[in-house]
Amino acid sequence: MVLLLMMSLTSFAVADDAEDTEQDDVEIDEETQDEIEIMPYPHGAQIRLLQLEKAITKNIARGTEIIAALQELDVNTTDLEAILAELELVKEEVQAADPNATDAVQVFIDLKADAIELSKEFRDTVRELVDEITLEALRERIREMTYKQMQNISAKIQNRIRLFNRNQAQRIYKLFGETNMSLQNGTVTREQLRQHMRTQLSNMSSEKRYNLYAELAQYKIRTRIQAHASIDNATEDFQERQEERLTNRLRNTQGGQTGVDERVKAAMEQRMRNRLNNMNNGNDNDHNGGGSGRP
Numbered sequence: 001m002v003l004l005l006m007m008s009l010t011s012f013a014v015a016d017d018a019e020d021t022e023q024d025d026v027e028i029d030e031e032t033q034d035e036i037e038i039m040p041y042p043h044g045a046q047i048r049l050l051q052l053e054k055a056i057t058k059n060i061a062r063g064t065e066i067i068a069a070l071q072e073l074d075v076n077t078t079d080l081e082a083i084l085a086e087l088e089l090v091k092e093e094v095q096a097a098d099p100n101a102t103d104a105v106q107v108f109i110d111l112k113a114d115a116i117e118l119s120k121e122f123r124d125t126v127r128e129l130v131d132e133i134t135l136e137a138l139r140e141r142i143r144e145m146t147y148k149q150m151q152n153i154s155a156k157i158q159n160r161i162r163l164f165n166r167n168q169a170q171r172i173y174k175l176f177g178e179t180n181m182s183l184q185n186g187t188v189t190r191e192q193l194r195q196h197m198r199t200q201l202s203n204m205s206s207e208k209r210y211n212l213y214a215e216l217a218q219y220k221i222r223t224r225i226q227a228h229a230s231i232d233n234a235t236e237d238f239q240e241r242q243e244e245r246l247t248n249r250l251r252n253t254q255g256g257q258t259g260v261d262e263r264v265k266a267a268m269e270q271r272m273r274n275r276l277n278n279m280n281n282g283n284d285n286d287h288n289g290g291g292s293g294r295p
Contacts, residue, residue: 032112036105037227043164045099048108050157052115054150056091059119060084061150062142066126069138079125082267085260087118089249106234110241169193175212176200243279246272 038044063084067077090111097107127135172193201209250272253265260268 032109033227033231036108036230037223038164039099039105039108039230040226041164042167043160045104045108047157047160047164049094049097049099049104050153050160052108052112053091053094054153054157056087056094056115057153058150059115059122060087060091063087063122065142066138069141070126070129073130073134075129077129078263078267079271080122080129081260081264082271083118083122083125085264085268086249086271087115087122089253090114090118093245105230106241109231109234110238110245113238113242114245172197175215239279243276246276246279250276 035048039048063080067080067084070077070080094111094115097111098104101107126138130138176197204212250269253269253272
């Protein structure tokens, strides 16, 4: 019963290390679905967008270090620099996303897919440029680095997590009819909450426990239905939105200052044009009986 209660209230203690996991699959998988489930709650969307921003920032920092090391070896890094330049544009779009917007889940899914795709392209390109021994040396060099630029965003994430946890704890206590328990600004731990629930449940009548169980089951069903509805909305016309984002980035790059070298800018624009051409060819195939274009 305690375990069901903890699970039903959706990620009481939100971890801030999910972005360290390499993920190349752009499917709306179980991990992404779990991430989406907290987004309708206050501070939930802010947490996910900040975590995505942090993951992208970390990949850019790692990529920059790899490029610097390869340049020391006189390796042509133009393609890698172009990928990072576009990843920087994705990061700016994440920073500009409104966590309170009705399409926040869709934006999160779209930009996460873009970031995964570009990060995978970067890793694959590195493997084409250097041998495995050099690649392992690069990994070791990156492992030894610390990124001071992560500290500010990490502090923001932890602040939102504390606020989110406080709200979740309040909801749990209200299920037991308690509203005045001190929540210590959201610092209560999972174990403290679990022990408190054990005590409360042991003092409940069988009928009250049954009613609580029924309420939790209904709540979990509603949460899952809402998550699936968000996923369905986000996957609808996914390829069209992807093409639109890429077109906008190309237009903005051509018409404004990007802060990157002209050589890198030209390579980035060419990469975008090539991908747009591939998308258009894929759309032609879809009209002739191909796939749906969903991620």
